Amino acid sequence: MKLLFVLLLFFSSAVLAQETELPEKFKNDSTLMLKVKDTVHSPRKAALLSLAPGGGQIYNHIAMPKGKKKAFWKIPIIYAGLGFTGYKAIQNQLLQKELKEEFMFREENGEINLQKYAQYDAQGVLTLFEEARRSRDLMIFAFIAVYGLNILDAHVEAHFVNFDISRDLSISLSPRMHDFRTPGLALSFNFR
Known part of the structure; x- marks a missing residue:
């Protein structure tokens, strides 16, 4: 009891x-x-929802007051960034694999396997392989960056969902004399 x-x-x-x-x-x-x-609108929840790309932006968009809704337009940009970088990473991976097979075939058999690489010698194919690998790695990092920016954007914007930007907030800067000898500036904030 x-x-x-x-x-x-x-x-x-x-x-x-x-x-x-x-x-x-x-x-x-x-x-x-x-x-x-x-x-209470939670920035942590917005970041966690952004693990599914665009989820945090939708959460922020729904929570915003009627006249300030602006988080929805970022979702197509996020998906375009993820789609482009993902596509280019896959494309460069396939190109790298093809160039590796061409190089290995030339080393084993001493002849050309694919006609589109006939103009390159073995060193040229190896150089193309390195460029494709470098581009693939760059696109993987770009994909991670876009994904991370998606989460960061949702987290930061969640802090501004209830941010007051009314006309009653003001800041003023005016000249002032300190001890009647030293000139200075006075900074005033009004929160009405």
Whole structure:
């Protein structure tokens, strides 16, 4: 019985610790445990949802107030970046494999395997192989960078979902004399 009371007290304090207001009809009922929805927009959740590309941007877009929705347009750019870099990485991998087979065939048999590489000698094929490998590695790093920027963008933009940019916020810079001898500048912030 004491354990039940302690657990009830713990869970009720955890629910009430969230800064959300209960409806009037539930305020006086102490036995009712109401699961209160968390209304805070989480940058961590936006970053985790961005593990599926564009998920964090959609989460941020839905949470923004009506006039400030702007996160949705980034999703096609993310998928275009991932698609292009992924396609080029695969294309360069296939080219590298083809050039490796051509080089190995020339080393074993002493003749040309594919006619499109007939104009190159063995060293030329090896140089093309190295260029294809370098391009493939670069595209893999670009793919990882686009994917990482997707997550970073969702995380950073989640911080600005409830950012107030009303006209009541102001900053002013004015000249000022310090100790009636030293000129200086005064910086004032207004948060009304």
